[in-house]
Amino acid sequence: MSMESTGGVSVEDPNPVRLRMVDAAIGFDPEQPLIEGLNLEVRAGEIVGLTGRSGIGKTTLLRTAAGLVKPLSGSVECCCTSTTRAEKGAIGLIPQRLGLVQHQTVGYNVLMGALTEASFLQTALSLPSKRMRDETREVIDEVGLADKTLESVNRLSGGQQRRVAIARAMLQEPDLLLADECLGELDAETARGIIELFRHMAEDHRMAILLVDHNPVRARTFCDRVLQLRGRRLIPFDEDEESKATLPLIEEVGS
Amino acid sequence: MSESRLASSLRLLARRPVLRAGVLIGIITLLITNHLQITLWKLVDGWSNLLVLGSEALPPDFSVLTERAGWTHPPCTFESDFLCSPAVVGMTQTIEIAFLATVFGMIISLPLAAMAASNLSPYWLSQTTRQILAAMRVLPSLIWALIFVIIVGIGPLAGVLAMTMYTVGYLGKLQYEALEGVSKEPLEVARAMGLPRWQVARFFAIPEASNALLSQMLFMFEYNVRHGSVIGLVGAGGIGWYMNHYLSPFQLYDKVLALIIVMFVVVVAIDQISLRVRRGFIDDVNELRRPRWRDILISRDPVKTDSN
Ligand SMILES: Nc1ncnc2c1ncn2[C@@H]1O[C@H](COP(=O)(O)OP(=O)(O)OP(=O)(O)O)[C@@H](O)[C@H]1O
């Protein structure tokens, strides 16, 4: 009678698909798409890494997944609706240049993550509830910026700014988080801290995370899967393939 | 012989575009002065008038600061004669009109600017709003004042309404340009979150542009004080109204000159204070232009100077 007694047949999938791209072509010019025949599924609780050389279309893929760019063909869905009409707060984006609101404080920027669950009155009057403010303080604490809450983001270091953007996404708690080069130009220890935050979000909050990392070897250490853009295709990352491709280059430079 | 010289000078003209433009402008200038019947003789004749004006205006009669004016509008109720003098009452009114017009103008123009910014609004809406703002800028504030004096009668209300119209048109343009200058990443974050347009503008674009917006608002206040001095000439309140009172029919040029001096001092002072304040909240000092005497003496076109 109850759900358990049916033997799990109608039990909800514990890892539902959060991002699904089916036979999608991505880019700006229909004649020359950046990526073709793109099939990709990212499930809740999963971290998927994306690599590829500069200018190949990683950012464009993420922006398409976020519904900011329309796919040239095929379908791009988040939780079963087209990403351009995704439910409010379902998608979180951390752009390559972070997208913090300049000249505003850390607290302000992080609080923006709570906008998706704020009522109309709260936003119209700009009066966040006590719970929102408490949660904001909590996530700022979690990324280790408690003493910088009232500092303008312009006065933070690059790594600190990155943590502000991550805290904003943590507060938003999207179903699907898209993070563009979140680990670039960070020292190993800070990068490790941020990776832990991502793992924590994926595992404890059942987020689906698609992130771009320039360093495929590092990505393999913490992602569940690493994909690679090559030519106009999205393919699984193959380390041997990669080393074969890069070795001659290293030799050339060396000689 | 002469033909070849003509030909060679024509060839010279053809080769030098700057020279060609100069000759063309010179010819047009001659034609226009002829058409308007402007001659140097009128200036020479005028010289004697200037001497008469000078002898009547000098020395300036600063009793405008000490004598109580019983004819102020609205009536002045202070005890002190100074506070009820035409200069103080007029200048205060001008500043008050400028203040109200700036506040009302800002309240109206900010939502309009968000609608006009192409990065915050759909194409049709931004184009429509731009046309509305442009239409408000077509008429100078003096003409708006004339219109509102006809509608609501002589007095400061007409001035406030006129300056507000003008402020919305100009401030709106400055603001949507500032809003279009904000970086696109924060807006994309907000859009990916699925926030409605007004929240993208309210919480992401406007805060990011806030320094520019505040600085523009103060600039607009200065501008309104300067231009608010003029609109009184058509009866829309402020110091211009008191100037007009002395000009016609009495032609008391010494009092008018005193009023002009008072106005000059106050406007320069307000400009300086406003610059200080603006520097206070712009953390990046380079965002602000240094004040120059030329700008203080000659009224500035806000569109060119402060659009950042
Ligand atoms: N708005 C746009 N309109 C047209 N072309 C664009 C636009 N944005 C990016 N492109 C082009 O798309 C290509 C891919 O850009 P994209 O930013 O996706 O690369 P990327 O893989 O993220 O590179 P990087 O690693 O350097 O960030 C580039 O050639 C770029 O010039």
Ligand SMILES: [Mg+2]
């Ligand atoms: Mg990129």
